[in-house]
Amino acid sequence: MRTLRNSLRSSGGILIATLLLFLLSWLVQPESLGQGAMSGMIPFAAILAIVALGQTLVIQQGGIDLSVPGVVSLSGVIVAYYSSSQPGFQGTALGLAIAIAFAAALAAGVINGLLVSKARVAPIVATIGTNALLYGVNLRISGGTPVQVPASLSEFVDYKIFGVTTLAYLAVIVTVIVSFIIKRTVFGRRFEAVGANARAARAAGVVAVNYQMAAYVGACLLYCLGGIFLAGLMSLPSAFQGDTYLIPSIAAVVLGGTSLFGGAGNLAATVIAAVFLTQLQQLVLTTGASVGVQFLFQGGAIIVGVGVYSLRLNRLTGLLRKLGAQGPTPRIAGGPTA
Numbered sequence: 001m002r003t004l005r006n007s008l009r010s011s012g013g014i015l016i017a018t019l020l021l022f023l024l025s026w027l028v029q030p031e032s033l034g035q036g037a038m039s040g041m042i043p044f045a046a047i048l049a050i051v052a053l054g055q056t057l058v059i060q061q062g063g064i065d066l067s068v069p070g071v072v073s074l075s076g077v078i079v080a081y082y083s084s085s086q087p088g089f090q091g092t093a094l095g096l097a098i099a100i101a102f103a104a105a106l107a108a109g110v111i112n113g114l115l116v117s118k119a120r121v122a123p124i125v126a127t128i129g130t131n132a133l134l135y136g137v138n139l140r141i142s143g144g145t146p147v148q149v150p151a152s153l154s155e156f157v158d159y160k161i162f163g164v165t166t167l168a169y170l171a172v173i174v175t176v177i178v179s180f181i182i183k184r185t186v187f188g189r190r191f192e193a194v195g196a197n198a199r200a201a202r203a204a205g206v207v208a209v210n211y212q213m214a215a216y217v218g219a220c221l222l223y224c225l226g227g228i229f230l231a232g233l234m235s236l237p238s239a240f241q242g243d244t245y246l247i248p249s250i251a252a253v254v255l256g257g258t259s260l261f262g263g264a265g266n267l268a269a270t271v272i273a274a275v276f277l278t279q280l281q282q283l284v285l286t287t288g289a290s291v292g293v294q295f296l297f298q299g300g301a302i303i304v305g306v307g308v309y310s311l312r313l314n315r316l317t318g319l320l321r322k323l324g325a326q327g328p329t330p331r332i333a334g335g336p337t338a
Contacts, residue, residue, distance in 0.1 A: 013257070013269075014255055014256055014257065014269050014272050014273050014276060015269075015272055017255075017276060018272055018273075018275055018276040018279070021276055021279055021280060021283070022279065024283070025279065025282075025283045028283070028287075029283055029286040029287060031286055032279075032282050032283050032285075032286040037282060037286070039165070040282075041278055041279060041282045042164070042165055042167070042168050043157065043165050043167045043168075043229075043233050044233075044278050045168075045171075045274055045275045045278035045279070046165070046167035046168050046170065046171035046229070047167065047171075047226045047229050047230050047233070047245075048226075048245065048248055048249065048252065048274040048277065048278055049171045049174075049175065049252070049270070049271040049274035049275070050170075050171055050174055050222055050225055050226040050229070051068060051072065051222065051223055051226040051245050051249045052248070052249045052252035052253055052256075052270050052271070052273070052274045053174065053175065053178050053222050053267060053270060053271070054068075054218065054219035054220065054221070054222030054223050054226075054249075055068065055219060055249040055250060055252070055253050056253045056256070056258055056265050056267055056270045057178075057182075057214075057215045057218050057219045057222075057265075058123070058215050058216060058219045059250075059253050059258055059259075059260060059262070059265065060182075060191070060192060060195040060215065060258060060262055060263065060264070060265045061191075061194065061195045061211070061212050061215040061262055062123075062195060062198075062260075062261060062262030063116060063123035063127075063212075063215070063216075063262075064123050064124060064127070064250065064260075065112065065123070065127045065216065065219055066124060066127040066128040066131055066246065067108060067112060067127040067128070067130040067131040067134060067220070067223075068131075068223055068242060068245055068246045068249055069131060069135075069240070069242035069243045069245060069246050070108070070130065070131035070132070070133070070134030070135050070138070070242065071105050071108055071134060071220050071223035071224055071227060071242065072223050072224075072226055072227035072230065072241060072242025072245055073134070073135070073138055073227065073237075073238075073239060073240055073241050073242035073243070074101070074104055074105075074108075074134045074135075074137060074138045074141075074227070074242075075101040075104070075105060075223070075224040075225075075226075075227030075228050075231070076149075076227045076228065076230060076231030076234075076237035076238075076241050076242075077138050077141055077142045077231075077237065077239055078097055078100050078101040078104060078141065079094070079097045079098060079101050079149055079153070079228055079231050079232075079237075080097075080142075080146070080147040080148065080149045080231060080236075080237055081097075081141055081142060081147055082096065082097035082100055083096075083097035083149065083150050083153075084147055084148065084149075084150070093150070094150045094152060094153060098228060101224055101227070101228060102221060102224050104134075104137070104224075105220040105221050105223060105224035106217060106220065106221065108130055108133075108134060108220045109216045109217035109218070109219065109220030109221065110213070110216075110217060111130050111133075112126055112127050112130050112216040112220070113212060113213035113214075113215070113216035113217055114213070115129075115130075116212060116216065117208075117209040117212040117213055118209065138239055139239060142239045144239050145239075146236045146237060146238055146239065147236070148235060148236055149231050149232055149234075149235055149236075149237065153228075153231070153232035154232050154233075154235045156232060157229055157232035157233050158232075158233075167229055167233075170229070171271065174222070174225070175267060175268060175271050178218075178222075178267055179267045179268060182265070182267065183267075187211075187214075190206050190211060191211045191214065191215070192263060192264045192265070193206065194206060194208045194211040194212065195211075195215075195262035195263045195264075195265075196262060196263035196264065197263075198212075223242075226245070227241070227242060230242075247295070247299070248274070248277050248278075251273070251277055252270050252271075252273040252274045252276075252277055253265070253270055253273070254273075255269075255273035255276065255277070256269035256270035256271075256272065256273040257269050258270065
């Protein structure tokens with residue numbers, strides 16, 4: 001929990017922005033904060049948070065993952081089709097389907113990791129190719145026709161504890177686990193070191209390829225988890241249910257303050273940014289704006305996040321250059337010598 005508290009302390013910017021957004025929602029569209037609206041918003045915010053955590057891992061390694069839609073969609077399709085096609089006890093069939101979904105996500109992560117770390121393929125090219133492959137498998141299984149997920153899965157994601165959906169608690173648990181691994185373990189410190197400077201990490205004896213592989217594998221497993229939850233939430237998952245999670249997952253990472261150049265990332269801030277983006281979408285929907293306006297807001301969020309980071313980077317670079325130009329402080333004549 002100390003790791004989570006430290007992350008929250010460094011998430012002040014996005015946290016304040018999120019609180020201001022809720023205040024604006026209350027002033028402009030109070031119905032967007034109604035009980036029904038919040039009950040609909042929180043589960044989707046939790047799923048986006050889990051997916052965005054995976055994207056954060058990849059971006060920390062200086063990459064970007066465009067296979068998010070394929071993994072999220074395929075996970076839901078596998079759970080729906082394989083659990084309904086297996087005879088016998090429903091719980092056993094669902095468990096087997098979930099295991100198959102995670103195995104497929106693991107394979108996708110390995111493919112992405114090998115292409116990027118071993119074959120030196122650009123992350124955008126590698127992951128968009130994997131995404132196309134996943135959609136091919138997706139359509140081969142489903143034929144584009146949705147199938148109902150088991151009632152037990154839908155009941156699980158719809159269950160509420162103290163009036164709050166189970167998904168919210170699960171998103172917090174996943175955030176704590178991932179944050180602990182990245183911030184409080186030797187593996188995590190090396191993971192961030194490789195992302196910040198892979199060449200320096202290799203010179204220090206760290207096998208950078210292993211951590212790059214781990215980023216893509218871990219990311220795809222998180223996408224899979226989000227896809228399974230989304231399938232349960234939708235009950236009748238579409239073969240293309242993951243399409244709406246690519247841009248928001250990147251926007252959440254950028255707004256959370258993680259550098260697109262890799263290195264240290266703020267996982268708690270990513271989760272808060274996921275809440276911000278979901279509530280922003282909720283606010284836009286209640287005003288009756290079109291889907292195009294929603295994409296404009298999401299694109300604007302990415303531009304603002306990148307712009308703020310670039311401004312900070314330019315200021316830091318300018319300060320370092322200024323200090324370097326000044327040189328060491330001259331010693332006063334006649335003063336004491338070291």
